[in-house]
Amino acid sequence: MSSPSSKRQRTSAPIYELLYYPGIPGRGEFIRLVFEATGTEYTDVANDHPPSDSGPNGYGVLQKALSPDITRDEFGNPPVFAPPMLRIVGAAKDGKPLLIHQTPNILQYLGEKLGVGGSDEAERLWINQLALTALDLNNECHDTHHPVAVMEYYEDQKDEALKKATDFRKSRIPKFFSYFERTLRGNQEGGGEYLISNKLSYADTTLWQVIDGLKFAFPKEMEARKADYPLLFGTFYGAMKERTGIKSYLESDRRLKYSNGVFRHYPELDRQ
Numbered sequence: 001m002s003s004p005s006s007k008r009q010r011t012s013a014p015i016y017e018l019l020y021y022p023g024i025p026g027r028g029e030f031i032r033l034v035f036e037a038t039g040t041e042y043t044d045v046a047n048d049h050p051p052s053d054s055g056p057n058g059y060g061v062l063q064k065a066l067s068p069d070i071t072r073d074e075f076g077n078p079p080v081f082a083p084p085m086l087r088i089v090g091a092a093k094d095g096k097p098l099l100i101h102q103t104p105n106i107l108q109y110l111g112e113k114l115g116v117g118g119s120d121e122a123e124r125l126w127i128n129q130l131a132l133t134a135l136d137l138n139n140e141c142h143d144t145h146h147p148v149a150v151m152e153y154y155e156d157q158k159d160e161a162l163k164k165a166t167d168f169r170k171s172r173i174p175k176f177f178s179y180f181e182r183t184l185r186g187n188q189e190g191g192g193e194y195l196i197s198n199k200l201s202y203a204d205t206t207l208w209q210v211i212d213g214l215k216f217a218f219p220k221e222m223e224a225r226k227a228d229y230p231l232l233f234g235t236f237y238g239a240m241k242e243r244t245g246i247k248s249y250l251e252s253d254r255r256l257k258y259s260n261g262v263f264r265h266y267p268e269l270d271r272q
């Protein structure tokens, strides 16, 4: 795979390093979208430094951080359970790198630092609860192709996957979508573009990514349902794609294609 063009870091700004598997959007995409929407420089370590590069192998850095022997890393950070991780150079005590993980934890951190996390306590909590709910939907989508065993192949759990996906399409998707549609409708100052207030938040980018992924995974189901959720599929989804930062990102080679990540397209799991 050729290396997607990376965004160069400015030396005076905080140095953000995303550590996530190379070649797929995955859960790393929730973090990338926040950087891209806010025009923030970051390094996508595994994608920006493939093994063919002259520098250190980015995927190797990721694997080292996930080593099962770690109790504390060399800078005192506790072990990481699973990617995505974010390393912020100089942000820990004594100017050491701070390493954090769990998608919503990273989003909350960046939300505050990059001005997309709400302007008062209530907004911060609402944004977080909406992002967590969108990530619940993301996780339920993952379970449609891995309903029994995360570490085993889809092909070895196809019967259960069909049952899970059918329930997901028939009852879970409408429950989540109705909730988000209602939230958008109730936020009159957001004009259908924003979940909270009239300003972009990480809840918006997170929800948008889940909808986009579901459109890839279950195209027939999404097509059949879109008229029921006019704000979600209309104003909200459309406005994000045209947004400064996001539009150019989506057209760039940094935006990776869906394949074998959370969002997978198995035609047999879609509406027939």
Ligand SMILES: N[C@@H](CCC(=O)N[C@@H](CS)C(=O)NCC(=O)O)C(=O)O
Pocket: 026, 027, 028, 082, 083, 084, 101, 102, 103, 104
């Ligand atoms: N709740 C975690 C889930 C992290 C997660 O499941 N990461 C995947 C990659 S997207 C993974 O590598 N999981 C390994 C595992 O769970 O054993 C988050 O949102 O960050």
